[in-house]
Amino acid sequence: MISVDEARFQILKELSIVDTEVVSLDKALGRVLTEDVMARRTQPPSHMSAMDGFAVKAADTQSIPANLKIIGDAPAGGSFEGIVRTGETVRIFTGGPLPEGTDSIVIQEDTNLGEDSQKDGYVEIRETTPVGHYVRPAGLDFQDGTIGLTANRRLSARDIGLLAAMNVPWVTVCRKPRIALLSTGDELVRPGEPVGPNQIISSNSLLVAALIQQSGGEAIDLGIAKDNEDSLRQMAAGAKSADMLVTLGGASVGDHDLVQSVLGKEGLSVDFWRIAMRPGKPLMSGDLNGTPMLGMPGNPVSSMICSFLFLIPAIDALLGLPPRRPPLSTAVIAHSVKENDQREDYLRARIIGKSDGLPVVELFDKQDSSMLSPLAAADCLVLRGPFASSLPAQSQVEIIHLKAGYPDV
């Protein structure tokens, strides 16, 4: 059995970046930019008001109250075409361009804008204003031609707002890595289908597909192969144009665990099989005629944790990003834990409080890798290294938060 770190290295070393495509901005969330993107306009394009009020010459407000003649208005999207001279002002609105001859804004709350004060087209200014007050200078946000976002960036909602403002309607991004998922097992039926007494609902492929989607990939469900050579061979053929094949189940040593033997005849070369990890021991990695392959164990918790540790970083690598590791943090364990054997352990746990600023965690009693209820209820995984010694209650342990945006599961 190889270590978790060695397995990660072996899986990632074979992966190359997928090609690019152009997508419109409404489809760009979470996609990875492959080029620097330049602004296609200056924002704001000219000096603009940040408030509703009056555009003035600051010098005209040095002695207050001051009565200024209103000679026009400048709404957002419009403009005042004339030149403002001493003693004059223009009614202006938020986003309106600053008229020529003015250099400051008096907000309307600092004027007498009542009917009386405006009679004869005059407004009374009640506050002195400095030059540039409430004025957004041209190019405050960005200048035409400057680089707004650089390549190799996963686009956030904020990035999309910036790109839109930069007048960029589409972007060049990495194609979503296509991850083909093949479930195996005579016992499996899809959710909602008629189910026999000893059958199991196939949950893995949907769980892993959701993780793939959250990580920026595209899951292709190849279906459920029966535990026979023909079925497995035929269904695995669907992985031909995928960027990676993930098989689920059939990875262990039982008579019905056929993945390695059947795909071996189809051209699978195996880099490793079995790792020192719990759950996830029977993990396999290799290459099926040029398509990288990950053979995951059938137990749902095992495949989820294998996805967490290996598939998400693999999708990062296919997208040309530095492959992430699940972020580790420190917690206090509420009870004692026994010593560990040779397999690195990822134990489901909940956070039950805080102690000296650290979360206090408690392991679920049952850690069976078939159990989805504690997995869904878990706040974190407690990590126990190979041969870690026993610990008394209140010891510090390393945890992986499951809701810390890696991705948020």
Ligand SMILES: Nc1nc2c(c(=O)[nH]1)N[C@H]1C(S)=C(S)[C@@H](COP(=O)(O)OP(=O)(O)OC[C@H]3O[C@@H](n4cnc5c(N)ncnc54)[C@H](O)[C@@H]3O)O[C@H]1N2
């Ligand atoms: N003699 C040994 N037996 C087992 C070993 C071993 O080392 N020696 N390893 C155990 C470990 S650890 C694991 S994990 C499992 C993994 O086995 P497989 O990858 O071959 O998985 P299956 O046998 O096909 O399935 C295991 C379990 O998971 C259920 N399953 C499978 N696919 C799905 C799915 N898509 N959705 C939900 N559940 C699924 C399946 O019904 C089985 O109950 O092997 C141990 N055995």
Ligand code: MOO
């Ligand atoms: O280690 Mo197996 O992956 O669940 O029990």
